[in-house]
Amino acid sequence: MLNFLIRRILLAILTLFAVSVLTFLMFFALPRDPATAMCPKNCDAARLERVRDELGLNDPKYLQYLHYVQGIFAGRDLGASQGGHCDAPCLGYSYVNSEPVTETFGRVIPVTLSIVVPASILWLTVGIGLGMLSALRLGTVFDRLAIGLSLTGASLQLYFVGGVLLLTFVYTLKVLPYPRYTSILDNPWDWATALILPWCALAVLFSAVYARLSRAQMLETLSEDYVRTAEAKGLRRRTVVRRHALRAAITPLVTTAGVEVGAALGGTVITETTFGLRGLGRTAIDAVKDGDLPTIMGTVLIAAAFIVAANLVVDVLYTIIDPRVRLR
Amino acid sequence: MSVVPLDAERVEQDEPPARDDEAIAARSLGQAVWRRLRRDRTALVSGIVSALLIVVALAAPLIELGYGIDPQDSFKDDLDRYGMPYGVAGGVSGTHWFGIEPGLGRDLFIQMVYGMRTSLGIAFAAAIVTTTLGVLTGIVSGYLGGWVDGIINWITDVALALPFLIFTLALIRPLELAFYGPREAVPGWFRVIVLIGLFAAFGWTATARLVRGQVLSLREREFIEAARATGARTSRILFKELLPNLWAPIIVVFSLSIPAYITSEAALSFLGIGMLEPTPDFGRTIFRSLNYLQTDPAYVFFPGVTIFVLVLAFNLFGDAVRDALDPKSMTR
Numbered sequence: 254m255l256n257f258l259i260r261r262i263l264l265a266i267l268t269l270f271a272v273s274v275l276t277f278l279m280f281f282a283l284p285r286d287p288a289t290a291m292c293p294k295n296c297d298a299a300r301l302e303r304v305r306d307e308l309g310l311n312d313p314k315y316l317q318y319l320h321y322v323q324g325i326f327a328g329r330d331l332g333a334s335q336g337g338h339c340d341a342p343c344l345g346y347s348y349v350n351s352e353p354v355t356e357t358f359g360r361v362i363p364v365t366l367s368i369v370v371p372a373s374i375l376w377l378t379v380g381i382g383l384g385m386l387s388a389l390r391l392g393t394v395f396d397r398l399a400i401g402l403s404l405t406g407a408s409l410q411l412y413f414v415g416g417v418l419l420l421t422f423v424y425t426l427k428v429l430p431y432p433r434y435t436s437i438l439d440n441p442w443d444w445a446t447a448l449i450l451p452w453c454a455l456a457v458l459f460s461a462v463y464a465r466l467s468r469a470q471m472l473e474t475l476s477e478d479y480v481r482t483a484e485a486k487g488l489r490r491r492t493v494v495r496r497h498a499l500r501a502a503i504t505p506l507v508t509t510a511g512v513e514v515g516a517a518l519g520g521t522v523i524t525e526t527t528f529g530l531r532g533l534g535r536t537a538i539d540a541v542k543d544g545d546l547p548t549i550m551g552t553v554l555i556a557a558a559f560i561v562a563a564n565l566v567v568d569v570l571y572t573i574i575d576p577r578v579r580l581r
Numbered sequence: 582m583s584v585v586p587l588d589a590e591r592v593e594q595d596e597p598p599a600r601d602d603e604a605i606a607a608r609s610l611g612q613a614v615w616r617r618l619r620r621d622r623t624a625l626v627s628g629i630v631s632a633l634l635i636v637v638a639l640a641a642p643l644i645e646l647g648y649g650i651d652p653q654d655s656f657k658d659d660l661d662r663y664g665m666p667y668g669v670a671g672g673v674s675g676t677h678w679f680g681i682e683p684g685l686g687r688d689l690f691i692q693m694v695y696g697m698r699t700s701l702g703i704a705f706a707a708a709i710v711t712t713t714l715g716v717l718t719g720i721v722s723g724y725l726g727g728w729v730d731g732i733i734n735w736i737t738d739v740a741l742a743l744p745f746l747i748f749t750l751a752l753i754r755p756l757e758l759a760f761y762g763p764r765e766a767v768p769g770w771f772r773v774i775v776l777i778g779l780f781a782a783f784g785w786t787a788t789a790r791l792v793r794g795q796v797l798s799l800r801e802r803e804f805i806e807a808a809r810a811t812g813a814r815t816s817r818i819l820f821k822e823l824l825p826n827l828w829a830p831i832i833v834v835f836s837l838s839i840p841a842y843i844t845s846e847a848a849l850s851f852l853g854i855g856m857l858e859p860t861p862d863f864g865r866t867i868f869r870s871l872n873y874l875q876t877d878p879a880y881v882f883f884p885g886v887t888i889f890v891l892v893l894a895f896n897l898f899g900d901a902v903r904d905a906l907d908p909k910s911m912t913r
Contacts, residue, residue, distance in 0.1 A: 271739050279755055408893035410844065412851050412864075413885035416871055424875045512741070519746030523848055527871065537747060538852055541754050549751045556744045 261568055265561045272557040276550050277318050304348075321345070344554070345547035349540070354551040357536060362555075364434050365532035367448055369521050372455040379456060380463025381506060387464070388471035389494065399464060406461025411520055415454040415527035422450060432528040451524045458520065462513070467506055474502040504574050511567030515560050617905040624901030630894040638697040645691060650676075652695045652861050655686040671879035679883040682866075683873050689880070693887050695861035700891065703773060704842035707780035712835045714781055715788025716827070720819050722789065723796030733789070740786045746848065749779045753854050769860050776855060780842055788834050795827055829906045836902045840895035847888055863888045 309317050323329055324343035339346065344354040387399035422429045432450055435443040474480065475498055483493045522534030533552060540548035618624045637644065645651060660666055660681065671680030671689070679689035722733035756775055757767050799805065800823070808822050849855035850864030858865075863884050870880040 268739055272743065275739075276751070279752065404897065405893070408840070408889060408896050410847060410851075410867070410885065410888055410892070412848075412867055412871070413881070413889065416867070416874055416881045416885065419871075420874050420878055420881070515744040515747075518744050519848075522746055522750070522852065526852055526868075534747075537750060538854070541750050541854055544754055544758070546755070549754070553744075553747060553751045556747045560744055 261565060265565050269558060269561050273554060276553050344551035347545050347548045349543045349545040354547050361531055361533050361536045364530055365521055368451050368524060369517060372452040373517060375452055376456040376459035380460030381467045384464040384467030385471050388468045403461040403464040406457050409458060411454060411458055411523045412527045414457050418450045418454055432530060434530055451528050455520055455524055466509055470505055471502045474498045507567055507570055507574060511564045514563040518556055614905045618901060621901050623897055627894045627897035631898050634697060634891055637694060638701040641694050641698045644694050648691060650688045650691050652691045653859060656681055657686045660686050665876055671877045680879055683877050683880060689883055692861045696863045699856055699860055699862050700843050700846060703776055703846045704839050707777050707842045708835055708838045710777060710781040711784035712788055714785035716792050716831055719789040719792025720796055720823055723793035724800050724819055737786045737789055745783045750854050752779060769857060772856060791830055791834060792827060795830055796823055799823055799826055833903045833906055837899040840892045843892055
């Protein structure tokens with residue numbers, strides 16, 4: 254188990270390393286000069302040269318990369334126009350926001366987490382519940398309804414669902430305020446009422462995906478020999494489902510949940526745009542439009558780290574849930 | 582949610598096939614599949630709708646001719662002084678079937694017709710490129726094994742770890758900067774190529790994984806051994822022996838990737854990093870329409886329902902094709 258963990262963590266670090274080199278190369282080794290793109294409007298030649306110098310663009314490429322990595326782990330000294338010293342998890346300085354990238358992130362990451370975490374709990378519960386129930390009631394009206402709903406849900410667009418939800422609950426029924434982020438620490442009620450529509454929009458789409466998957470998985474498990482054996486030895490249906498089928502059916506879904514983290518992050522970008530919330534996704538998109546390279550790069554790295562970590566957690570969970578994988 | 586290019590799980594997922602006790606007759610694979618598709622009511626309806634929508638996209642200029650309105654025509658006279666269309670449901674009338682875009686005054690119906698063209702054009706191109714790439718790498722890595730397989734596998738792992746949407750939105754700007762200056766205008770065709778290229782760069786992995794898995798089991802079979810024993814060249818084994826046995830999973834992947842790319846393209850355009858004005862596009866239209874949610878809900882409704890019908894039809898048809906090609910029930 255320990256062996257497996259160490260190997261898995263090393264692989265995760267290697268992947269992150271590859272992603273960071275890749276992003277770095279794409280942003281800083283492209284033929285065009287990143288300084289021109291990053292320099293504020295009405296940039297004269299002297300200013301451009303200063304920006305180039307402060308960004309370290311005159312250094313060799315590998316040295317630039319090393320400095321960037323050094324910034325992440327040990328902090329680094331940036332030029333005077335970039336706010337001087339930049340503390341340990343340093344992702345560079347954004348000329349567009351006139352602050353270190355990490356400071357922007359500190360503000361927007363809580364927003365994104367407030368959207369993703371409750372929403373994923375919602376869609377996992379609803380999706381897996383719906384799928385399992387419809388598999389147990391194969392061919393009934395409930396099952397047909399669930400299939401129909403999940404097919405519809407999986408073909409809907411997040412922003413369209415968001416628009417319809419806004420139109421119904423905010424503009425027509427006026428039961429909810431227009432989503433505006435409040436910290437859960439300041440006012441949990443405002444936090445929840447503001448974010449319930451984004452949660453629902455995400456849940457409509459993702460629970461449809463999970464309902465389909467878990468239904469197929471449960472049907473397959475129910476046709477396994479050991480389930481038939483359990484039934485044959487006279488166990489009650491409920492015990493068979495709980496003890497034998499459920500655990501086996503959920504295991505592959507854990508893997509899916511890990512793989513889908515990337516998709517969920519993508520979904521969050523769209524949700525934030527639809528509901529006008531300033532999270533990581535919205536920040537990334539604005540950075541793309543403003544050509545704010547340090548912020549874009551930071552976003553990619555954080556997203557990749559998040560996905561790699563999620564996959565790691567999933568792999569470890571897998572060994573715990575699935576008795577066959579344990580102690581390999 | 583299909584902001585990812587393709588769900589690998591979805592391709593392999595199978596529904597329990599309905600029993601069908603027909604007299605056994607000799608039928609080719611193609612005939613059997615065609616027969617089953619025709620008998621499946623969902624497949625029939627979704628197939629017809631998908632085909633119709635493809636025809637709409639192909640015949641957009643003809644429709645424009647019959648409809649009599651150009652996508653860039655502006656009907657400012659039909660807007661009030663706040664830029665809102667007169668009449669009910671966003672100005673729906675005999676001349677403007679889906680109403681008029683508030684502010685811009687363009688006809689929404691012809692925008693949707695040409696939007697279908699943008700959407701399907703990019704989706705089909707991306708699906709063809711990614712499937713080809715995925716099949717090639719999958720076959721090579723599965724058949725050759727060894728260090729080639731190891732490297733391709735690792736690249737696949739890394740590519741799968743990258744968040745598609747976030748990476749795409751991060752890449753679009755630097756890619757443009759590589760070819761155009763920071764203040765230069767980027768032509769529309771360049772965006773099309775960049776989008777297809779990015780879809781290809783991220784989308785081939787799922788196909789490659791699937792094909793590799795199939796090849797791993799196929800390469801141990803007798804007919805491959807026989808080909809090798811008779812001294813066939815590797816390229817012959819790959820493309821003349823292995824490939825013909827892979828067409829079922831390839832078609833399934835291809836047909837399910839179309840709706841996935843439609844969704845992804847629309848999502849990118851919605852976020853403002855896909856297709857640019859003046860190319861008509863669903864995602865961008867919906868993004869713009871959200872500002873008029875309160876004043877002109879029909880403006881959100883028409884493009885939203887259009888893209889829903891488009892994605893649903895292709896999703897249902899893709900599922901039907903997968904069920905019809907299911908090897909477990911292939912003999913029927």
